[in-house]
Amino acid sequence: MVHATTPVLIIHGGAGVIKRDMSPAKEKAVRAAMTKALEDGYAQLKAGKPAMDAVTAAITVLEDDPNFNAGRGSVFTHDGKNEMDAAVMDGDTLRAGSVAAVHRVKNPILLARAVMEHSPHVMLIGDGAEEFAKEQGITLVDPSYFRTEERWQQLQKALKEDGEKQPHADLETARHFGTVGAVALDAQGHLAAGTSTGGMTDKRWGRVGDSPIIGAGTYANAQCAVSGTGWGEFYIRTVAAHEICMKVSMLGEPLQRAAAEVINQEIPSMGGNGGAIALDNDGNIAMPFNTDGMYRGWIGADGVPHVAIYDNEPDPSNQPPAAPSSASAPNE
Numbered sequence: 001m002v003h004a005t006t007p008v009l010i011i012h013g014g015a016g017v018i019k020r021d022m023s024p025a026k027e028k029a030v031r032a033a034m035t036k037a038l039e040d041g042y043a044q045l046k047a048g049k050p051a052m053d054a055v056t057a058a059i060t061v062l063e064d065d066p067n068f069n070a071g072r073g074s075v076f077t078h079d080g081k082n083e084m085d086a087a088v089m090d091g092d093t094l095r096a097g098s099v100a101a102v103h104r105v106k107n108p109i110l111l112a113r114a115v116m117e118h119s120p121h122v123m124l125i126g127d128g129a130e131e132f133a134k135e136q137g138i139t140l141v142d143p144s145y146f147r148t149e150e151r152w153q154q155l156q157k158a159l160k161e162d163g164e165k166q167p168h169a170d171l172e173t174a175r176h177f178g179t180v181g182a183v184a185l186d187a188q189g190h191l192a193a194g195t196s197t198g199g200m201t202d203k204r205w206g207r208v209g210d211s212p213i214i215g216a217g218t219y220a221n222a223q224c225a226v227s228g229t230g231w232g233e234f235y236i237r238t239v240a241a242h243e244i245c246m247k248v249s250m251l252g253e254p255l256q257r258a259a260a261e262v263i264n265q266e267i268p269s270m271g272g273n274g275g276a277i278a279l280d281n282d283g284n285i286a287m288p289f290n291t292d293g294m295y296r297g298w299i300g301a302d303g304v305p306h307v308a309i310y311d312n313e314p315d316p317s318n319q320p321p322a323a324p325s326s327a328s329a330p331n332e
Contacts, residue, residue, distance in 0.1 A: 008285065009183075012294060013030065013068045015293070018293030031307045034307045035305045038298070039299075040058060041055065041058030050186050051190050059196050063108065070084065070086075075155070076151055076152060077199070077203050083203075084105065085212040087214060089116075091192055092188075092222060096116055097123075103130070151201075181193070181227025182227060193225040194227065197209065197212075210241075224279070225245075226240075228274060240262050240266075244278055247262070255279070264289075
């Protein structure tokens with residue numbers, strides 16, 4: 001299948017209870033970081049690089065920014081540690097790589113990509129993943145690098161509430177279970193997806209969410225790429241990212257409808273919430289979410305970064321999906 005494709009990049013920085021009284025300084029910093037992520041990722045696509053290069057370039061920017069729950073801004077576990085997860089998937093080859101429960105990897109998304117490209121495996125965890133990182137020359141840092149006062153105070157608040165709530169019942173705490181992610185379509189018509197997260201504030205027992213689980217929070221094939229953000233247990237149980245892509249590639253559903261059915265119907269019907277970004281090989285965009293907001297951004301044919309946070313901000317997924325191109329077949 002040959003495409004004459006206009007590259008597209010979509011990113012997210014997490015969905016949740018995003019307050020409209022966010023300080024102007026913080027909102028400005030968040031929008032600036034997302035704009036830089038879009039610019040750095042899209043520069044790869046404009047240079048003719050593969051979608052995977054755009055995905056990892058964009059996510060690396062967000063991992064390095066303490067305003068996002070990934071990399072530098074990761075939340076704390078119940079035991080006061082940072083445990084990070086990440087995954088990537090290449091839609092053209094169906095190759096994938098992921099890591100979970102790493103403590104010292106500066107950019108977990110780069111380690112996930114190394115797992116995909118330089119190991120015979122798909123998922124590595126904990127100490128073994130960090131041993132592999134050393135072998136691959138992936139940057140390791142002291143765990144103190146990930147400590148931010150804001151995240152530490154969120155943990156202290158959550159610890160005070162322990163025994164009085166179920167996970168995510170307190171909205172002030174629940175808003176920090178975001179992730180970062182990216183999906184991209186390159187000039188060759190190939191798709192890729194990636195997701196990186198610090199997990200859930202106050203999580204225990206080595207809990208792993210959906211982000212590093214291929215098909216749950218991260219998935220890409222030849223027709224569709226998805227990165228999710230939300231209450232991970234429900235994304236795992238619905239295999240949310242894979243289900244969206246199967247609706248598109250096997251059932252021929254329009255991307256926006258497929259994404260909305262899973263994110264805004266199926267997951268809430270089970271008691272979960274969150275959002276996702278999705279992209280098909282015709283360049284259609286979907287960014288459904290059922291929370292107060294979702295940090296999200298996109299850049300396409302106009303070459304201009306667009307960033308939105310709140311639920312009433314316009315985005316391309318508010319537009320009707322484009323008609324499928326004659327070069328695409330639902331079940332290819």
